[in-house]
Amino acid sequence: MHRYPYITPYVNETFGRERTRWDFVVLRPVLLVLYFLLRFVSFPIKFLVHRRPFGFESRAIDTCMAFGMKYLARRDAAELFLRHVQIEPLLYRHILSTGGDAAVDPGRKLNGIDGDFGIGDVATLLVSDTTVGHDRLSYEVVDRFDKERFVENLDRLRATVPGDHGVWDKAILAENEEYSWQLLGPTNVVILIVTAITVFGDLHTTVTALNSFGSDSLLLWCLKRIYARDPEVLIDLDFFMQEVANRGHYNSSAFFSNPSQYLYYHIVFDEVAYELLRNVRPTPGPAVEGTG
DSSP, X not given: OOOOTTSOHHHHHHXXXXXXXXXXXIIHHHHHHHHHHHHHHHHHHHHHHOSSOOSOHHXXXXXHHHHIIIIIBOXXXXXXXXXXXXXXXXXXHHHTTSOTXXXXXXXXXXXXXXXXXXXXXXXXXXXXXXXXXXXXXXXXXXXXXXXXXXXXXXXXXXXXXXXXXXXXXXXXXXXXXXXXXXXXXXXXXXXXXXXXXXXXXXHHHHHHHHXXXXXXXXXXXXXXXXXXXXXXXXXXXXXXXXXXXXXXXXXXXXXXOOHHIIIIIIIHHHHHHHHHHHHOOOOOSOSSTTOO
């Protein structure tokens, strides 16, 4: 079983089990080839006739995602994606200094960093602009981030932790257990979601969704500041400095997007960041000598 020391035991175990499943061995290569062929055909067409949304795109994408969650995803895949949907806004609240216990805006269900991310059933996914709304979080945190405020609040951030995702409603997992055929693991679920975005999304929405990695770069920078005096933590964080995910976000191209990037860089990084901030107390002190 593949195990990597810089990611969490939960993620190691989830991916280790997946590598033994038939869908990872047999279906994944087929879906990857089909996705890359589809992408090079669909983007020129979108450029010509589907540059802006017609109105059906978000619902179509969410319908595919909800169907996969309810009928196709294995329990471990459904749990991993539910965790991601709920963990990511808590991380962003933390680095924005709003705190995990900030007031929740119930009018922004599954949307906005300050929204309500409890998911009681699959129907909730269909009426909440879930997929596109989730991708917008990456842009919202960059727009709202204030470096000076962050540095001023470093001592408080080191003394607090992100909110507990366990307080959010997770009843959707019961639907998965009852109705799912338990066919697809995390990798293939990601490929199908990215494929749905590529097929149904307009050009603007699709490019926006497939390039939503700027937040990873920002979160990594914040973690390195928070743990600036903890060399063991910094060593682990260095393994999340892939050029594609963290230093190419200004010029990344949807034509070169990789579905695995969402799973193995983005989702895994959020899991690592969350466990780190919740369980490892940073050493107090300025981020850099003479600052903070």
